[in-house]
Amino acid sequence: MKTPLEVINLSKVYNNTDAVKDISFKVNKNEIIGILGPNGCGKTTTIGMILGLLKPTNGKALINGIDIETNRVNLLDNLNFISPYIELPKKLTVKQNLEVYGRLYDVKNLKTKIEYLSDKLRLQDIINKITGELSSGQKNRVSLAKSIINDPTVLLLDEPTASLDPETGDFIRSFLENYQKEQETSILLASHNMNEVERLCSSVLMMNKGSIVDQGKPADLIKKHGRKNMEEVFLKLSREKNES
Amino acid sequence: MYGLFLRHFYLIKSSLPRVLDLIYWPTIQIILWGFISKFFSLYSNYYNDTLGVILTCAILYDILFRSSISFNMLFLEEIWSRNFTNLFIAPLKIKEIIVSLIFTALIRTLIGLIPAIILTSPLFGVSILKLGFPLLLLFLSLYIFGITLGLFVSAGLLRFGPSFENIAWSSLFLLAPLGCIYYPLEILPNFFQIIAKGLPLVYIFDETRNILLNSSINYENLKQAYILNLIYLTLGIGLFYFAFIRARIKGTLINMGE
Numbered sequence: 001m002k003t004p005l006e007v008i009n010l011s012k013v014y015n016n017t018d019a020v021k022d023i024s025f026k027v028n029k030n031e032i033i034g035i036l037g038p039n040g041c042g043k044t045t046t047i048g049m050i051l052g053l054l055k056p057t058n059g060k061a062l063i064n065g066i067d068i069e070t071n072r073v074n075l076l077d078n079l080n081f082i083s084p085y086i087e088l089p090k091k092l093t094v095k096q097n098l099e100v101y102g103r104l105y106d107v108k109n110l111k112t113k114i115e116y117l118s119d120k121l122r123l124q125d126i127i128n129k130i131t132g133e134l135s136s137g138q139k140n141r142v143s144l145a146k147s148i149i150n151d152p153t154v155l156l157l158d159e160p161t162a163s164l165d166p167e168t169g170d171f172i173r174s175f176l177e178n179y180q181k182e183q184e185t186s187i188l189l190a191s192h193n194m195n196e197v198e199r200l201c202s203s204v205l206m207m208n209k210g211s212i213v214d215q216g217k218p219a220d221l222i223k224k225h226g227r228k229n230m231e232e233v234f235l236k237l238s239r240e241k242n243e244s
Numbered sequence: 245m246y247g248l249f250l251r252h253f254y255l256i257k258s259s260l261p262r263v264l265d266l267i268y269w270p271t272i273q274i275i276l277w278g279f280i281s282k283f284f285s286l287y288s289n290y291y292n293d294t295l296g297v298i299l300t301c302a303i304l305y306d307i308l309f310r311s312s313i314s315f316n317m318l319f320l321e322e323i324w325s326r327n328f329t330n331l332f333i334a335p336l337k338i339k340e341i342i343v344s345l346i347f348t349a350l351i352r353t354l355i356g357l358i359p360a361i362i363l364t365s366p367l368f369g370v371s372i373l374k375l376g377f378p379l380l381l382l383f384l385s386l387y388i389f390g391i392t393l394g395l396f397v398s399a400g401l402l403r404f405g406p407s408f409e410n411i412a413w414s415s416l417f418l419l420a421p422l423g424c425i426y427y428p429l430e431i432l433p434n435f436f437q438i439i440a441k442g443l444p445l446v447y448i449f450d451e452t453r454n455i456l457l458n459s460s461i462n463y464e465n466l467k468q469a470y471i472l473n474l475i476y477l478t479l480g481i482g483l484f485y486f487a488f489i490r491a492r493i494k495g496t497l498i499n500m501g502e
Binding site: 014044045048051052053054055073074076077079080081083085086087088089090091101104105106146 | 321322325326327328329330332333334335336337489492493494495497498
C-alpha cells in the first residue's frame, strides 16, 4: 500500500534564503503527525509545497506515491486544507459555499453530503446564513466542513483552532479525533497549541529555521529533553536553534 | 488631525504605484478629451448624427470596459474574500479556470449592459441595434479584447499579488485615447498612430462609424480586428500560464490576501 503522504528531501529557497531545508517525513494511513515550530520556521511553506501551491527548489512531496509536481490537479482530489488565513466567500451562504466546493471537488450525492456535514459540525442553524456574518467559531466549523467535503485521504490543518474559545476548540479537536478514526485519514497538523498536539498527534516534527530539529512521539520528546510538557520542549528547541 | 494626515501621507510617500495612480487619471482624462476637442474643432461638420455616433461608440466601449472589469473583478473578489488559496487547491486545471471566468464575465457584462442599451432609446432616441448584424461581430470582437485585457491583468495579479490591483482599474483608461473610440485615427499624433494601429479597437470603432455614417460595412476592418484579437488572446493565455508558473516559484499563491 502506498504511503498517503511522503516528503523526500524537500527544500525551498526564496531570494537566496532557505525557507525549508532538506526535510523528509511520512504520514501513514490513519495517522496524525504534528508539525511544530516558531513563526517563520517553514511550516506553511512545507504545506504549500505539499498542496502544489509552491514549486519545491529540491526534493518532492508524494501523495499516494505520486509526485504532486507531476500530476497536481488529479492529486488535489485527494487533498484538502484548512487555515485561519484562508476564508470562504463572505457573501455566500454556508450552504452555497458548500455547494460550490462540492461541485469543484465533484462530490457525488452532494445534497446528502452537505446534510451529513451539517449534522456532524452543528451547522443546521447557520446553513442559510451569510458566511461573512458568522462568528469566528462558526466560520471555522464551516471551513472544516469544506476541508472534508471531498473525503480527503490527506488532510492538512494549519492552526485549525487558532483564536477559538475553549469550548469550540475542544469541539473541533473531538471532531477531528472521531473523523480521523472513522475515515482513517492521514492528517498533518501545524499548530502552536501544545495541548492540542499532545492530544491528537501520534508523532511530532519540530521545525526551526526551515529544518526538522527533532521528531518523535510527544511523550518520548518530553522524556528525551527532560521537560514536563510539549510547551517546554518547544521553547527549549526554539531557543537552542536561535542561539546556535 | 495632523496624525491622520500623516497616516495617509506616509502611505502615499512609501508607494510609487499610489503616486502614479494619483497622476495617471487626470493625465489620461486630459489627453482623451483633448483629442476629442481637437477633432470637433477641426471637423465640426463631420457628423450629421453626432449624438448617435458618440453614444453608440460609448456603449460599445462599455462592452470592452465591462467584459474586462468583469474578468478582473472575478479574480479580485477571490483575493478580497481571502478565498484565493482555496480556489488553487481545488482540482481545477488552469484552462478550466480561464474558461469559467470567460463565461462568467460574459454574464456579468450582459447584466450591466442590457439596461443601458434599453435606456438610450427612450432617453436619446439612439439604438445600438441600428448597427444590425455587424453589431454581433463588433460585440464579439470587443468582448474578446476585453477578456484578453482581463487575462493580462489577472496574470499580473497572480504574479504580483493584490499590489497589482490599481493596474486592473487603470489599464482600460490607458487604451481609451489610443483606441480612437470617439475620433478617427488621423486625429492622433503620428507616434501615437503607430501604437494605435496595433490595437483592434481602432478598426472596431472606425468600422462602427463607417456603418453608422455610410450604411455600409468594410469587412477588412473587422478582419484586421479579429486577427489582432487572436494574437493578443493567445499572448494573454500564455501570460496567464506563465504567471501561474512564476507564482508557484515566488509563493504568491500561498501569500495572496495577506
